[in-house]
Each structure stands twice: as C-alpha cells, then as structure tokens.
Amino acid sequence: MKTVMMTTFLFLAEAAFGDSLSGRDIIARVDAVDSSLDGQRQATMAINRGNQRLVRQLAMKNKKFGEDERSLIRFIEPADVRDTQYLSWTYEATEQDDDMWVYFPSENLVRRISGGGKKGSFMRSDFANEDIERRAVDDDVHTFVEESTLNGRPVYIVESRPIPTKAKDSNYAKRKSWVDAEYWLPLQVEYFDRRDRLLKRLTQGGIEHIDGIWTATKLIMETPRRKSRTLMQYTDVRYNVGLTDSTFEQTALKR
C-alpha cells in the first residue's frame, strides 16, 4: 500500500512538473538509471521463428570510463562459437565512432571491426547490435509526446530520431518509447523505418531492484513482418563488482 501511495505521489508530482520535462530530459533520466560503475550478467536468448527455435547463451560485462562505456560479450552457446568474444568501446561524444574488436578462439586471433556493426543482427535474434548497446543520449533528437498509461503503469511517451550524422548507423528512422514514470525504464519501445512502418516492438518486464538499481530482466523483441520473436532473459545480474580496467583491453581478449 505504501508503495502504491508513493508511486502515485511520484507520478502526480512528475505530472505537476510534466510541462517542464522535455523528451531529452526523460531519456537522460533513463540513461541515468544504471548508476553503477560496472556490472555483469548472464543472458539467455530464445529465438522463435514459426515453429523453429534457437537458444543462445552469453556472459556480459561492462564498465564505465567517465562518460564512455566499455563492454565485453563472451559467447557460451552454441558450442561452435563458444569463447568467441566481442569487446566494444562506446563514446558519449557524438563525433567519435565506437570501437569494436572480435576474438576468434579457433585461431587465437583478434581483429578490430569497423563499419556498420551497429546495424547487424545479434546472433540471428530479433535484436540488432544497436538494440543491446548503450546509446548516447545525444545520438538522437527526443520529442516528448504525451503522458499515458501502459498495462496500468503511468508512462511518458517519447519519440527519438537519430541526429543526421548518426542516421546512417541505425536501422531505424524513429523509436517510440513508453518510459515508466517510476522506474525510468522503457516498458515498451517501437522501432520504425523511414516509411514510418513498424519494424519491431520491444517489451521489457521482470523489473527488479538489484543492488539498488532498477533492472529489466526479461526483454521480448518481436518482428511482426518476419513472424519472429526473441526472449532475452538476464540472470545473475550484479552491479559494482569491481571489474578491472584491463578486462576491457583488447590484449585481454586472448587470455
């Protein structure tokens, strides 16, 4: 009861000051939810297309370096790509391109990847790389649309369009987010192409308060045109575990 009252109070308070919240403000709040210095988690993806199903497993680590962020993904399943790793450095400065390296265990070889990696599909799932990476707030222009409710939860609806210099690196011309007014996490995101056709829909749930940080542990991405759906389940989520800087160096990939 106490929680409900607090939620209602917060929402009313936000609503009272709603006029002063711009689209960017809301997205900045979303960006700030993860206040950790570093974190790690296990992810399991179940990708369903028609009556076919693929299962993928990976381990993810990330650490903030000032405003920038570095992340490391290690593949566990399927077995044929086990221990393949991707290291990426994402920069807050919009003019700076992100860096990415890949480690091939079969050859013990590291290669730097550049180019259109963000648009690529993530292990044949409905997620693209750009959907699971942190996106700098000012990579998009954000427009507040309205306050509303989604599944009984008060939300802010914001539309985000990539700034011209970033448009080329994105599959989407527009994203529409339903941001929970309490957790400041998007409960739903719709992705549109240039012709304003709906490409995909993300639904986030299983929201837990882990190490003091609101975290969505269950993500469902659907691609209606392909009749495809991916469930991403995060487990063993931990924040501020004290990951070393060197974990995110390319030289560490071979270790």
Next chain:
Amino acid sequence: MNNSGRMAVLTERIIRWRWWCLGLVTLVTLAAASRLPSLQIDNSNETFFVSGDPTYLNLEAFRETFGNDDFVFILIDVDDAFEPDVLARLAELADRLEYEVPHLVDITWIGNVEWIEGVPGGIVIDELIPDLSLPAEELAALGDKATSDPLYRDRLISADRATVGILMEFENYPDIGIDPRKDSPPVIDAIVAEFDDLDTHVVGGPTSDYVMDNLTAEEGPVWVAVALIGMCMALAFTTRSVAGVLVPAATVILSVVWTMGLVAQLGLTLNILVILVPTLLLCVGIGDSMHVVAELKQVRREGVAMRPAMAHTLDLVTRPIVLTTITTAAGFLAFLATDLKPLRELGAQAASGVVIALILTYLFAVPVLSFTRNEQASPAGDKGPDLFDRLLGWTVSQVNRHGNAIGVCFLALTAGVAFGATRLVIDTNTINAMDAEHPLRVAFEYVDDKMGGSMSIELVVDSGEADGIKRLALLEKVDALQAFLEQHPLVTQTSSVVDQLKQMNRAVRENSADAYTLPKSDSQVAEYLLLYESGGGSQLEKYVSFTYDKIRVQARTKSIDFADVRELQAAVSGFVEENFEEEVDIHTTGTLPVFQRLGDLIAEGQSRSFAAAFVVIALILMVTLRSVKLGLIAMVPNVLPVFVALGAMGWMGAEFNMIMLVLAPMILGVAVDDTVHFFVRYRRYYDELENYADAYRETMRTVGRPLLFTTIVLVIGFSGFQFTIFDGPRNFSRAAMIAFTSALLAEFLLAPVLLKWFKPLGKVNKETSISEQSQPFAQPTT
C-alpha cells in the same frame, strides 16, 4: 407423336410464347449483366496449382525460409556511374524507389552495397561508399574497387562503369488485395518516368507479368471485337440477310454475358485463361443458331412458309445441335481431368457457356427469327444454284468419281503435315512470345546482354540437420556446385553464402589475394558466420536458413524457357548424384521451375483431357449413330484436324506455348460439331435411301451449306487474333484456322470415302439413282 410432330408442336409453342421467351431472356440478361462488375480476376501463379502439389510446396517452403524470390531490376546507362553528379542522381532515384515502392524489403545498388575488407589488424564491414559526397577522385577509386569485385561486376555495375543496376527485392506478399504482386510495377514505372534524363530498362517477374496483364486487357476486347466483326461480315456474305447476321451474333453475345454472369454469381474468379472463354464461346456457341438460320434459309429457299419451315428446320437440327452441345460440353468438361485449377475452371465455364448457347438458340434465336418477314414462298427453282451450291455439287461429283484417289491423297497429305508435329518446340518463355520490338522484350534482352542475366533459378541445399551447413565438407561441395553451374552455358553467375565466407576469410587474412577461399575448419566457418552477421553483413538471412540447415544457391540466367530449365535441372541432378552424400537433399525452386512444372502439368492435363474427350465423344457418336463402326469412322475427321493443326504449326516453326495447349480440346469441340451434323444427317439419308453415294449427296446438299458457312465464319472470326503483339495467340489462331478448314475438308472429302471403303452400315441395298447425275445442287426436295 413422331419427331416431326414434336418439333411442330415445339415450334408452335415457341412462336406462341415468343414475347414471353424474349422477356425472360431480357430479364436474365439484365440480371447477368448486373453481376459482371463483381467479377474478380485472380492471375497469381498460386491459382494454377491444386493444393498439395510438391513443386508449389517447395516454393512455399523456400519463401518461408529465405523470403520472396521475386525481384525487379532496373538497368541504367550512364557515362560514368562514379561521377559525383551521376551518383547523386542515381541515389535520388534509389531513394525514391526505397521510399515509395510497395512491398519492398530490400533495395541494392552500388551506392549502398556492403564492403568487407581486411585492413592491417582489422576488418572493415561497411558500405562501399560511406559518403556519397566524397571528392571525385575518392569516388573514382571506389569505382575501381567495385568493378574489380566479382560480387558486383556485371551484377550491379558493368566493368566500364557505364551501366548500373538497381535491384529491388520484395517481402512475401500479404494475403490482401487481388494480386499484391502487381502493386509495385506501376509505382516503379511512374518513378522511373520522372527520371527521364536517365536511360532506364526495367525487368523482372512482377514487371513482365504486369505488362502482360495490361497488354492482354488491352488486346482482349480487340480480339473479341475483331472476331465478332469478322464473323458478322462472314455471316452477311454467306446468309445475305440481316437476320442471318444479327441473330447468331446476338445469341452468342448473350451466351457470353449469361456465362460470365453465372461465374460472378457463383463467386468464382476469372483467371489468366479467361480471355479464351469469350472467343471459345463465340466459336462453339455460334454454331447452334447458325445452323438454325442456315437451315431455315435453306428450307425457305425451297418455298416453304415460315411456321412449317421453322418446324421442319427444328426437326432437322434439334437432334444434331443437342448432340453437338453434349459432345462439345463433354470435350470441355474433360478439362476436369487435369490437375490445374485454371484449366478446370475454363472447362466448366466453357461447358456451361455451350449449354447456355443452346438454350438461347431456342429462347432467343428461334423467337426472333419467327418475326422475320413471312415472305411468299418462292417458286421452286427461282433461286438457282449459287457459288456455294456449285462448289458443293462439284465436290460431291469429284468424290463420287475419284473417291479412292482423293481418300489416299488426303490421308497421305494429312500424314505429311501431321509429321510436322514432331518439330514442335514447347516454349513457355512469355518474353520470347512478344514482338521482338516490344520495349519489355528489348529490356530483357538488354539486361541479358549487359548484366549477368534477367532471370534466376534457386537451388536449396538441405543438410537435413540444424547447423548442418556449417560443415566445411558440405560447403566445399556447394562451392564445387557453384563452379559447375558457372561453367554451364545457361548460367551467367551464382551466389551463395560461400561467397560471403570467402570474403570474410580474405578479410581476416588482411586481404591476401590467395585467401579468397573457404575457411579451413568447421570452427572457423561458425565464427566467420557469426562475425559476418553481427558485423552488419546483410546477406545471411537471404542465403542461410534460420537453423543453419539449408543454404540457398542462386543461379542467374539469361531469359530462358522451360526446355532450358529442364536441361539445367537435369545437369544439377547429375552433378548432385555424383558429388553429394545421399542425406543431403538438393532441389531447384523459384518462379522458373514452378512455371516449368506448370507447363508439364498443362501438357499432361491436355493429353489426359484429350483422351477423356475422345472416349466420351466416341461413345456418344456410337450411341447416336447406332453403330460402333460408324461412330469410329466419325471420329476420324474429328481427330485428324488436331494432328494437322499441330503438324502445320511444326512445319511453320511456331513454338508451342501455354495458350496453344488448350488448342486440341477446342479443335475437337468444334470439329465434333461438323461431324455430328454431317453424320446424323448422313445416317438419316442412308436409312431413307440405303445407298452410300446417295446419302452422301443428300447430306452435302442439305447440311453442306451450313457446315461450309460455319467454317467460313469461324476462320474469319479467329483472324481477330492476328491483331496481337503476342506470338502465342497469333499462332493459336493460325492453328485453329487450319484445324477448322481441315475438319471441314475431312468431313466433305474423307468421310464419304471412308464410308465407301468400310461400309459401316452394311452393303448397298439400292442402286444409286442420282449420284452420277449433274442436276442442279440446289434443286429442292418436295
């Protein structure tokens, strides 16, 4: 009551109730006409197959796995595609297309193709031209890169950079609208028209089907109109009366309206073969009323008043025209024996139309004819023999004098002509069926010439297990298969995931030229596929199935026909048998093999329906003529025209295509009319005169004229198809004209000789009385 008495009563009743008959016809016609706007056309290929056909199931599975294989390709001639201004203009065009063309899922051109390249310590997976506004020198350098890459040279850009292509691929079409496949071509055409400073050529399955549909829709009414006008002129010439023209023409038009109204009322759709229905009905439906008109005129010439003349006419023609209706309808219903929906529907619609034409002959033609001037019966002999009488009389005397020689010559000539059928080539390439000058054909040939081919065949390599295609051993065989295909004269290029893997391998090895090979282990294959995809490579979805159990190999070809498709399939099967393990299934699919299968189904269906029609018609003739031998002899002039028409087409070098495949049953349907009229009358006179020569002479004297007239009308009617830009209908009409003429000649010249030879009705009982005499042919019998 005997037959004559019954006909007198029927005539009396029709004439008494003629206003009611015409009122009923008007009401039904109005009702049918009101249903016409709701007629739906469904031309999609899917409509051809009855459910469960394995070829179609393969295509469905292919589309489910790899997406739609349909594409439209725009080829553009420029000075240099990498000149900044040209590139900007091309980008503008690509942009418009991407933004506006319906069902588009991917657009690929040199301005947005991916580029995989090894650099020291790294790999670049990006677009070839990261920024279209780069300085001219940098763009020129990128142009050199593009033209040196086998993935793009002669696929999206010519080696001299003077020709570029824009490839548009489509989503699996939604189940909405009549035919969503035809949504994109008009939009593409409109956009391309706005870029008139660019020299463009548009090809692809949806485009050619759309153009064909439009041409057919434009030409269809012309064919029908020309056929109708031709028939009317022939009717005017042969009957020399207004009623003789208007009554059969109006009867057959009403039959078409009623039939189409019935189709709409039953909620059936019209298909690609429907264009044949009105013309078919014109041909087979006009016979009934024409026989009434011609016979009535004949009787009136002999000085009989209208009512008795009509009663006598109906007495003479009712039995044959009911029989011809049954036999013709049976011929069309034989299409139900095929596995093709459009042919089944065509058969059912044409059969209904034939029955409707018979009904209208009595409900409309007879009442209207009864209004014609009841002129004073002319005294016998007033109207002496005219040209047709003299021609028929001369024919009879020649057959009676030189029957054996005529019979032998006729059979020899028929055999010679029919032998030409062995030279017939089945061609179902619709593009080749067009005039050489038509812009669409020119565009296809231009693309064939300039850029590796305008068509494609898809091969699916199914490993039978998830992740099976990641096995290096299998990929090496697919690589060999591609190499084999590229050596084949019909194939211009191939593509599969093997190309991407080779690119990745080379890129990982810092662009070493000798590293353009497959990776060296199963693990490397899996890792490179992962890297390719997550690095932004866009082709994986198109070439590898979701669970990595199947690979798609695309073989681009020039514009080819069914025989080529079959040859290529045989070559692939041979290679697969020798080189792949048994558990790997490799099959061809895509639009071309589906059309080829369609051709096979039509050919099989045609032989089956032809056989069914033959049996049914032969049985009906045997029963009607009350003689097995006479029935069998009557089938000879039915079947010969089919072989003569096919043989003549073979000698003329015409190609046998889809539209021609409905020819044989149609010829049978029309020829059987002549046969029934001829033999029913012949049997009647033989029973009366008991002499073959006399029966022949009397048959020719009475029914010869209407048969001659119907043939003239049909031949002229079919000349309407000469006004087409398609080779198919033009050849079809030529074959039909030859068939109708040879059917008549077989009736007039061969049938009497066969009857004389085989004497199916027993030995001659009476001495001939008139066969050798040269009395005027139009002399009335009183």
